[in-house]
Amino acid sequence: MAELGLGAPRPVAGYSLPATGYFHRSLPTVTVPRVELLAPARDLAAGLAAIDAGADAVYIGATRFGARASAGNSLDDIAALVQHAHPFWARVYVTINTLLRDDELEPARQLAWQLHDIGVDGLIIQDVGLLECELPPLPLIASTQMHNHTLERVAFLEQVGFQRVILARELSLEQIRHIRKHTRIELEFFVHGALCVCYSGQCAMSYAIGGRSGNRGECAQPCRRRYSLLDADGNILVRDRYLLSLRDLNLTPLLDDLLDAGITAFKIEGRLKDSAYVTNVVSHYRRELDRRLAARGWRKSSTGESKIGFEPDVAKTFNRGYTTYFARGRSESPGAVDTPKMVGELVGRVVAVDRTSFELDGDCAVRPGDGLCFFDDSNELCGTPVNAVHGRRVVPNRMDGIRVGRMIYRNHDHEFLTRLAKSRGWRRIAVCLRLEETPEGFRLVVTDEDGNRATASEAAGRVSAERPEMAMENVRRQLTRTGGTPFVVTDVRVQWNEPRFLPLAVLNRLR
Structure with a gap:
């Protein structure tokens, strides 16, 4: 099978290359480690944004068989993404990572060959039944849906021909180091994005409750719903809370540790996220990784420098609060049980109210157009846009539920998101x-x-x-x-x- 090592982009059958000939550049042979920043692409626009923001690779769903059924893309769009990525030595991986029925193996095989013909750089798969098919000479990447959580499993995947494994999010740094020590296969690891309450690839809850299987790309996200906790006698211990909802992953503080542990592909979750989210998060990790790579004398796996017109801040786009999850062990609680929505950043406590406005303590950084939120007396997340600001006094669109002592958060920073939307990386x-x-x-x-x-x-x-x-x-x-x-x-x-x-x-x- 083909190696994942970078080389000249393959010819793209059925699609003409630009007359300038810059696709024929060669990447020099180097001995220093190369590290990949891998970004999600919901669609062509998000994929282009990821490349322009500095991603070394993107992963995207095709017309069928992706673990995000609602994020499928045409072959023409994937080909356009390949054309945009390859001049920078950036790669495009495509997901064929659902469990397949017997009658789907042949269509999946045909899709794999179509993807090969338009120049993609690798396939992310879950169903090992595909290994029995005549697949094109493309690198195979073991999806996180395969629950790659032990040395034995990773070693097996290496032996049967996979070039890379996407490790389970539940692994600690110590476990990653152990796997790296005893294998040579490329190791990819999620560093940012949503977390599932169940083990990677092992959740059957959506299917059990509503007949929609996550391993068929149709997860209904039951972990983001309310539940009550009862004891053995039926007594309600906790009522109507989001008991299974987790915060989002953010391993920015552990990038050096992950490099030391042997991770060479740093993955951002989010194949349902929009272009603005992708641009912000990719720009953040590009900057953070580049600083660490430069200190080591290492290089990114692609080429070209990205310019953006804003200061990236992962606290400003959608998140449920952040956690390092299990990377440092299981000492912290990763739960976001109050709400599965974005609460955002704390801007202050209400110290005075009148009929149309309220006053915050401290320096007020709120601006007209911002979106504010707070938890009401029933612990429900409520929100309102800001109409005007006069010093520390804020005039919201609605005053319902705002009381003295209420903690106010901003989950929509109008100025930042406007700059982000206008940024043409x-x-x-x-x-x-x-x-x-x-x-x-x-x-x-x-x-x-x-x-x-x-x-x-x-x-x-x-x-x-x-x-x-x-x-x-x-x-x-x-x-x-x-x-x-x-x-x-x-x-x-x-x-x-x-x-x-x-x-x-x-x-x-x-x-």
């Missing part, structure tokens, strides 16, 4: 240009950040420039125009015997 590969004089005319040498080099020559008369400074400025201005390519020129060097006049047509042809 872009990603470019740095190139250096060197213009040289030759006996026949001129030569342009281009070297990208991965060490790839291209040369173009042009026969032209060598005419001395009457205005040397203007001639040099024209050269720099014309050569740095990269148009719609994924490149940005970071340096232009000119080597000639004396300043020359070069017609714009010559410079454009060289470029």
Whole structure:
């Protein structure tokens, strides 16, 4: 089977490559470890946003057989995502990770070949019955739905041909280190996003209650509903709480520990999340991982630098509060039993109220357009938008339930989300240009950040420039125009015997 190691993107059958030829760049052979940041893609828009924000890879569902049945995508959209990702050496993995009926094995096999033909980089699967099928030469990734929680299971998957396993979220750092010590297979681990109250891939609750199986991509999320807790005698100990709802995972503080433990693919959960969420979370982890990789002399697995127009903050987009779950052991409670919704950040306590407004203690950071929430006397989460703010006094759209002493939270930061929505992240590969004089005319040498080099020559008369400074400025201005390519020129060097006049047509042809 194919290796997951990066190489030149495979040809995309049925889809034309850009005439610029930049798909034919080669990634240099390096000995330093390469680490992957893997992002979810609900749809093409989210996938493009993830790549532009700096993801090294994305995972996405196809038309059928994905563990998120409502997040399927056409082959044309997946092909478009591949076309966008591959110039940056970013990969696209596709999920075929439901349990399959016998009559679905052949359609799943055909889908795998169709995905191969449009250039995807790997398949995430759960049903090992697919191993009995004639699959295309694509890397196989063992889905977390396979409950990869022991050394024995991971070693078995390595022996039968998987190139990577997605480890169970329930593992501790010590358990991950143990698995890494005794296997060579690539290890992927979730570092951010929603958590299931049941063991990874082992939940039958949705199917038992309503006939919708999570292993068929149809989980109804019964763990986000209210329950009451009774003792053996039927006495109600806790009434109508979200007893099975967990907080969301955030392993930002443990990224170094996970690198030390042998994780090489850091995965963000969220194939039902929108593009704004993906952009914010990917940007956050790109920054955090890059700092740690630079300190070690390691590299990310893709290329190109992303620019964003906002400061990422994972507290500002949807979350149920954060936990490190079991990575540090089971000393903390991961529950979010008050609500499965986003509560957000505490902004203050109500110290005074009147008919139309209330006053908060401390410095008030609330702004018009924000969304505020609070727990009422029945411990129900209530909310209201903000109409106006005057110092510490807030004028909400509704005053119902707001009392002195009430703790107020912000779960919609209007200013941040507006900046996020307006942000047009872009990603470019740095190139250096060197213009040289030759006996026949001129030569342009281009070297990208991965060490790839291209040369173009042009026969032209060598005419001395009457205005040397203007001639040099024209050269720099014309050569740095990269148009719609994924490149940005970071340096232009000119080597000639004396300043020359070069017609714009010559410079454009060289470029």
